[in-house]
Amino acid sequence: MASPIQVAHIPYRVPYALGLKLQEHLVAQRIAARAVVREHKGASPTQLSANAQAIDDAKRVADTDFLLLLEHTPVYTQGKRQDTEADNVAAAPGRTADFFKIPRGGLLTYHGPGQLVGYPILDLGAMNMSVRCYVSKLQDAIRDTLAQLDIPTVGAPSEEARYTGVWVDPTHKIASLGVHVQHRIVSHGFALNVQDEALEGFRRIVACGLREVQMTCVNEHLRKLGIDAAYDVAQVSRLAAGHISARLDRDTQPVSSELLSWEADAHSILAHFGGAYGF
Template sequence: MSQPLLRVLGRVDYASTVDAMRGFTEQRGDDTPDEIWLCEHAPIYTQGIAGRAQHVLNPGGIPVVQTNRGGQVTYHGPGQVVAYPLIDLKRLRIYVKEYVYRIEDAVLRTLAAFDVTGHRVAGAPGIYVKLDDPFGHAALTGPRRDPFEGLGKIAALGIKVSQHRTYHGVALNVAMDLTPFEGIDPCGYAGLKTVDLAKIGVSTDWDSVARQLGDRLAANLAP
């Protein structure tokens, strides 16, 4: 099998896209090629299956939608690349932990293409950058009393796996209005700062980042 097929959807409705992903996943067969959908959404908060209402502080008129992905509450909006890999893990012969690792690796490689160093935080899926030195290459040192001290979250991850097949995915912040993140505890962490590429001084556009992320996901998730 070849690399997953990349589909650039542009700005699409969140609810109908989730319905389409679920339908694709339920109807696919053993020989159905994997796909990766790249898109962005109008402003919306999404709650994971374990999401707690108290983490939505002040939605301010932005819709809050319950989803069947993992994780807590996050925000989607214009200027954010959302990637939805529709992958048969059985075909890849990998488990969920390795799948998450490969998605995060694709984000790290995408950031590196813009000279940004991303970091993982143990037990907190997603990718983070050092707010005072996003272009430095030094690794995080530990142990840290506050694992998020000095960090901003630049990519959030929430997935669903059904019969070894994945949907939902990862969101990478490019150049967006970050104010709505103040209305929630991002991913369930009170006070967690959220950043985008523009905020840390990277001048680029949605299409360039979507292309980079899509290519790296496709390479990492090929059989």
């Protein structure tokens, strides 16, 4: 049986450079651990005995899945596809939000306060799951989360890749998805707009290249439905973790701080913090 997914509800706003570095660290760590395990396949009993602790540690790292749930400070991110809109944002004078080109699928989008961002770091190979199936399960988990908040959803208005996400009607999108797969380990993930503040950055861009579409959020849509309720990111984060684990048929447990600890000394990160930080 697969080990529980380690869930981290990060309780502060994370600069994108730090969140990206953390994902890259966790993926690279698992790939390196796999290599150690492979190196010792077929080793003699003497060699296995001499390296038992290192092998056990490598197996633990290689088999550990994570789910990081957080808010970012304001940032625009561009996926692998060419995007004129993203180029314009990157070059805009007086831009106050960060800007990153990253290896996920999709076009230009925005992350910021009031938005729940989820980064599952999962071994799809060990789960015997295709990327298409995984994305479908992730979308279903977000729909389940919204259903628990009394928000109905509809299918995407098109099967084109740029329409991937979760929709409340054919012209209003509430969550975006974009993933990256390296050696069957998936990273990046989803962004679910929760509070009105999450929509501020979208007003300056054409998100995902969809000019006919508006972004909405949980609290805005609840008002539209006449429902007297409002939620913050922390509340929705805990609901989402439960629905993601259910859709993946996995148990979860709170992450151990030592599993997310590493020294981050990249200049882009230090610019935000003025020192080397780890979780």
